[in-house]
Amino acid sequence: MSIPLSILDLAPIAPGQTARESFEGSVALAQAAERAGYRRVWYAEHHNMASIASSATSVLIGYVAAHTSSIRLGSGGVMLPNHSPLTIAEQFGTLETLFPGRIDLGLGRAPGSDQNTMRALRRDPMSAESFPQDVVELQGFLSGESRIPGVQAVPRARGIVPLYILGSSLFGAQLAAKLGLPYAFASHFAPDALHEAVAAYRGGFRPSEQLNEPHVIAGVNVVASDDHDDAVDQAATTRRARVRGMISRGPATPDYSDAQIDEFLTTPNGRQLASMMTYSAVGTPSEVREYLEDFARHAQADELILAHQSPELTGRLRSVELTAEAMNGVSV
16 A cells, blocks of 8 residues: 655744754754655644644745745645635645746644744734635635635746645535535544544535545544654654643643653543544554554545654654655665
């Protein structure tokens, strides 16, 4: 079985690391993915998170694109209610003009932040309600068929900027089906509704100018290593770091030890947080391949987008290479 592989990169900022070092790591990751034959790398819009540097998503895409040559790059995703459709059309029209045939635009409707940050973004709490209309308006700007008389997005690229709907519920699945767009499910951190959402998308899909048949992208965490125990240890470190970040509440938060985090993970709240990483391929290349092939089948996925979760950049780069070798026989 050969299924297209892509990567989701959050541009993580490790403890003691600068944002600039994180960006250089994203370049190295994209270059490794390009050599290994991955289809695309996406960056997610998050705000007010000290460990994630991909908030200015379009700027990061442009920086990485300038340091790669062929791999597709895009947003996974831009949280459209945080922006005007015209602004996003201008940003991605610029990117497609500079890097033709390489730019994707994945769209979500979540804030990518907390309530205080939403206010700082000047986001209307009701803005998510107009997400379907905003997607259609954005399509019009990108295609040169504006739905607002007298307003055009400049620059508008000659090539197509394909749209993708991202989600973790039935809402996004139904919208993607109605508009005839590819659908990416965030099963790497929100696994619960995966099967129901994919079924709704496939069952309600209507062909469009962009897409004739349904296309499902499913997210999955990966830690691939030459040694099984090393992969398990890396995954455990990542899980602790994620949980530690979720339960931290500012500078007054205690510096929880690994033992305390592991104890918390045995509680109902801890198990709930840990379940966010339900879909995770951890182990040697053969173990990762077996897991990913099985996951792709039961998720009815046409493409997998992998969140390589090794805590260090060297581990993520090795995981990228080993997974490609295992899945597609590509030696890097």
